[in-house]
Amino acid sequence: MTHNGHLRTATAQDSAALLRLWGLLFDEDADREGPWRSHAAKWFARFVDDRDDARFPVIEVDGVVVATAIGTLELGVPNPQCTKGRSVRLANVITMTEHRGHGYGTALVLDVLNWARSIDADRIDLSATAEGQRLYDKLGFTLTAAPRMKFIL
Incomplete structure (x- = not known):
């Protein structure tokens, strides 16, 4: 990676930074409180140390988390596409936005791919935006x- 980007695993202390980044995914004001944020904070606290x-890989530049991704294991019925x-x-x-174009997204996805292999997963599923599909x-x-x-409950 370039531009002093350092890949590491998130810790519980990264919760506020990750919530700000996750808010950007939904075009939310980084400091706006919403019901999803408290649920996300509790969920993150529950799973952050569950390897x-x-x-939860993050990219840190000069002590600031500037990029992240999430990989979560989903258990389902074995089938021909997921044995x-x-x-x-x-x-x-x-x-x-100001840190894009340095390969951080690629590094994060590769980190999750390596983790998926290490836990003996069959595949990785995702929903991609048009912007992210190239990566x-x-x-x-x-x-697929x-x-x-x-279905929203």
């Missing part, structure tokens, strides 16, 4: 035919 079920039923969900890949294509991810759907 078997979650991975052990162990998939990793890659999410919240974000780099602060995933370059790393060998393929577009199955549409993604959701």
Whole structure:
């Protein structure tokens, strides 16, 4: 990596910085409070030290977290596309605008890929924005035919 970017694993002390970055994913004001933030903070505190079920790489520049990603293990029914039923969900890949173009996103995704291999996962699933799809294509991810759907409770 260039420009003094240092890849490391997030710690509990990174919670506020990660919540600010996650807010940027949804075009939220970095300092605006919202109900999702308290839930996200509790979720992060629960999983930050769980190396078997979650991975939180960050890029730090001059002591400031400027990029992050999340990998979480999802257990499902084994099937032909996921023979052990162990998939990793890659999410919240974000780099602060002023730090983009230095390979931080690639480094974060590769970190989650290596972690997924280390925990014996079958595959990695993600939802990509049009902007992020170029990165995933370059790393060998393929577009699936199955549409993604959701139901809000």
